[in-house]
């Protein structure tokens with residue numbers, strides 16, 4: 153078995169800098185990548201099991217039912233690269249179908265990633281697994297020296313691309329394009345536009361897992377930035393914004409209050425929100441146009457129950 157873990161987190165004070173900049177902005181916001189401390193990773197997995205959150209189960213069912221056609225469209229691949237792999241639960245099916253010689257998984261939650269990725273090396277003899285703890289928004293290119301030469305497939309499931317605005321998505325997909333190389337491909341899953349009521353239920357599950365995930369961000373800031381947020385004075389607030397075709401997640405202040413974060417005082421008005429995440433929803437043609445702007449050409453598309461997976465090949469050289 154071949155497994156290695158690399159921690160490529162740079163010694164920067166990103167959390168402090170990003171959080172203070174976000175809290176000084178109008179409206180206040182914090183990048184969603186900071187959800188994923190140890191509890192945040194566990195809460196995300198719990199969200200995926202909620203009856204209202206159908207996205208993960210639908211993507212799994214789509215991949216399971218269409219895998220022969222997807223694998224045939226992809227063809228022979230030497231290396232699969234998955235940014236934001238999390239619990240590495242989705243890539244197993246692809247490994248079984250494609251049998252690449254290398255898997256490279258990247259995640260900001262490095263320790264959880266390493267624990268999830270090592271069993272993949274046990275279960276797939278002949279597969280070299282490289283797990284890299286990194287913030288791929290900052291450092292994607294730092295993964296390149298650890299990727300074998302040959303035909304590469306970037307796998308980006310879970311509609312994580314929806315966390316970015318369309319322009320940000322184009323910029324990220326251009327970087328995926330460069331990482332994939334001249335014979336590379338991209339297999340990407342994204343949530344489709346649908347009845348806002350369905351979306352509203354998905355992000356407001358009855359068991360309160362999405363609320364706990366959102367509020368856990370404040371607990372993290374209390375622990376890591378010596379902040380004094382009272383999580384009972386904030387409420388999870390998620391709604392569909394039809395003008396931007398996205399679910400927005402916020403934490404709304406239930407009182408006028410002043411909070412200390414990393415020695416800075418931050419004022420919240422009653423009802424003011426801290427914007428924590430967007431989850432954009434697409435039509436298939438809208439998404440393929442975004443990928444096209446990043447130099448990818450649509451090579452295959454599979455759809456089921458409001459979720460889509462597209463395969464793209466390298467188009468123009470960037």
Ligand SMILES: C[S@@+](CC[C@H](N)C(=O)[O-])C[C@H]1O[C@@H](n2cnc3c(N)ncnc32)[C@H](O)[C@@H]1O
Nearest residue numbers: 185188236237238259260261287288289309310
């Ligand atoms: C919504 S979860 C999706 C997990 C998995 N890919 C799936 O489809 O179920 C997002 C994952 O991306 C990781 N992540 C978010 N932002 C990241 C960043 N900037 N760099 C590296 N990993 C990131 C999180 O830690 C988390 O594991």
